[in-house]
Amino acid sequence: MSPTTAALPVAILGGGITGLTAAWHLQRAGVPVVVFETAPVAGGVVTSARADGWLHEAGPNSLLEGSADVAAFIDAVGLGPHRLYAAASAKSRYVVRAGRLIAMPTSPFSFLRTPLFSLRAKLGLLGEPFRARSPADAEESVAEFVERRLGPEFLDYAVNPFVGGVYAGDRRQLSVRHAFPKLHALEQEHGSLLLGALKRRNASGGPKGRIFSFPDGLAELPRALAHSLGGSLRLSHRVDSVRRTDGAWEIAFESGGPRRAEPFSAVVCALPADALAKLEFSGVPAAAQFSALREIEHPPVVSVLAGFRRADVAHPLDGFGVLVPEVERRRVLGVLFSSSLFPGRAPEGHVALTTFVGGVRSPALAALDDDGLRQLVREELGALLGVRGEPVHYRVRCWPRAIPQYALGYARFKKIFADVEAAAPDLFIGGNARDGISLAHCIESGRRLASEVATRVGPIELAFRS
Numbered sequence: 001m002s003p004t005t006a007a008l009p010v011a012i013l014g015g016g017i018t019g020l021t022a023a024w025h026l027q028r029a030g031v032p033v034v035v036f037e038t039a040p041v042a043g044g045v046v047t048s049a050r051a052d053g054w055l056h057e058a059g060p061n062s063l064l065e066g067s068a069d070v071a072a073f074i075d076a077v078g079l080g081p082h083r084l085y086a087a088a089s090a091k092s093r094y095v096v097r098a099g100r101l102i103a104m105p106t107s108p109f110s111f112l113r114t115p116l117f118s119l120r121a122k123l124g125l126l127g128e129p130f131r132a133r134s135p136a137d138a139e140e141s142v143a144e145f146v147e148r149r150l151g152p153e154f155l156d157y158a159v160n161p162f163v164g165g166v167y168a169g170d171r172r173q174l175s176v177r178h179a180f181p182k183l184h185a186l187e188q189e190h191g192s193l194l195l196g197a198l199k200r201r202n203a204s205g206g207p208k209g210r211i212f213s214f215p216d217g218l219a220e221l222p223r224a225l226a227h228s229l230g231g232s233l234r235l236s237h238r239v240d241s242v243r244r245t246d247g248a249w250e251i252a253f254e255s256g257g258p259r260r261a262e263p264f265s266a267v268v269c270a271l272p273a274d275a276l277a278k279l280e281f282s283g284v285p286a287a288a289q290f291s292a293l294r295e296i297e298h299p300p301v302v303s304v305l306a307g308f309r310r311a312d313v314a315h316p317l318d319g320f321g322v323l324v325p326e327v328e329r330r331r332v333l334g335v336l337f338s339s340s341l342f343p344g345r346a347p348e349g350h351v352a353l354t355t356f357v358g359g360v361r362s363p364a365l366a367a368l369d370d371d372g373l374r375q376l377v378r379e380e381l382g383a384l385l386g387v388r389g390e391p392v393h394y395r396v397r398c399w400p401r402a403i404p405q406y407a408l409g410y411a412r413f414k415k416i417f418a419d420v421e422a423a424a425p426d427l428f429i430g431g432n433a434r435d436g437i438s439l440a441h442c443i444e445s446g447r448r449l450a451s452e453v454a455t456r457v458g459p460i461e462l463a464f465r466s
């Protein structure tokens with residue numbers, strides 16, 4: 001960035017959580033920014049729709065306060081007093097085994113008693129600390145890793161449902177190193193998942209990471225960020241090309257009228273992988289590699305909010321929800337007990353259930369027509385939770401490309417991001433294709449991007465630091 005271009009604003013492409021967070025930090029640090037967002041509202045996949053007393057979190061449903069960064073960020077944005085922690089009962093998570101809902105054990109005592117795992121599988125766990133660790137550079141799927149360390153039952157009934165719930169993914173395709181780096185690190189650092197988890201728990205003083213949302217849903221966060229960005233956020237602006245000129249960048253975009261272009265000092269890409277692959281780059285030959293990002297699989301996922309009278313649901317709904325292992329051969333990935341999780345998600349005397357359909361497991365089900373989907377959801381909720389009759393409220397949102405799959409060989413894509421950045425020092429890349437898929441990862445990604453830009457601009461302090 002030359003002294004002349006430093007006066008130009010920084011372009012941020014994408015107004016999802018990553019881009020908004022990066023912009024918020026930079027603006028607070030006194031760096032002028034312009035955020036380009038193709039949609040008419042900010043937030044990307046974070047969408048909370050309220051109607052007639054119901055709230056549909058069609059994208060993410062909760063945020064994990066795992067690190068101090070997330071908590072401090074929410075406070076700094078001014079949403080601290082609005083934070084709504086999940087009900088204590090949400091600690092219980094159900095898993096389906098042989099058609100029955102069984103609560104995941106949460107203590108050593110409940111683990112010994114749970115019918116979720118056989119005695120043989122439980123005894124097999126005693127050998128885990130003695131199993132050899134894989135070479136540090138080995139690339140293993142989640143299935144290979146978990147089966148090797150914990151055995152097939154834990155793969156089927158503990159890890160597989162979780163993989164379906166988080167990634168809507170396939171345990172055989174996801175890379176443990178890239179999709180679950182903490183799990184991979186436990187083995188590498190401690191030689192054992194069990195001993196490593198125990199040591200970490202003792203070192204950190206116990207389990208941490210409460211989940212939370214806001215009274216009007218997670219979209220309160222992008223709304224607050226958009227509000228503080230004011231005129232720096234340009235909605236309904238689709239960027240189609242990025243050109244590196246003499247020491248500056250030219251961004252071309254469409255916003256209803258004729259195509260326009262403006263100069264910027266630096267560019268932050270906070271776009272989904274396929275959107276980045278579609279951008280036309282000139283002046284950065286290495287960016288030709290972005291076209292390979294189209295190969296990152298993003299399975300479709302449908303989120304269905306179905307509301308019922310409380311009396312029409314037999315299950316007590318005393319938990320977070322239910323995850324469905326693939327071996328159970330059901331047609332849903334899982335169901336969140338949304339109105340048990342947070343207050344204000346359903347009118348008095350009613351319950352809200354959010355069902356996820358599709359994923360890598362069954363992409364064809366995500367393409368069912370309205371009637372087919374409604375019937376599927378009714379039948380599955382009937383079988384799993386004893387739900388009777390028609391929903392009194394019903395809303396569907398389909399994500400044709402929901403979540404990037406950090407599959408075997410994902411290092412290839414991470415190398416592309418690093419190579420392009422190395423070739424163009426004022427270009428920065430983040431978002432869920434690079435830095436992790438959870439909202440917490442994306443918040444951290446935005447902070448990282450802002451801090452890297454600030455370092456290039458000069459000795460600027462970020463207003464909020466970890």
Ligand SMILES: Cc1cc2nc3c(=O)[nH]c(=O)nc-3n(C[C@H](O)[C@H](O)[C@H](O)COP(=O)(O)OP(=O)(O)OC[C@H]3O[C@@H](n4cnc5c(N)ncnc54)[C@H](O)[C@@H]3O)c2cc1C
Pocket residue numbers: 013014015016017018019036037038039042043044045046058059060061062063064237238239240270271272275301303399402403430431432433436437438439440442
């Ligand atoms: C169904 C679902 C459930 C989820 N559940 C959870 C959960 O419970 N908890 C959790 O932590 N995470 C969850 N996630 C993951 C998490 O929500 C996402 O990974 C995260 O929100 C991605 O943020 P992002 O800013 O990186 O990308 P996005 O939200 O995809 O934002 C990118 C933005 O770029 C814009 N854009 C695209 N092309 C252009 C262009 N050419 N010009 C300008 N703008 C453009 C898009 O419109 C979009 O707004 C879920 C995701 C999905 C889909």
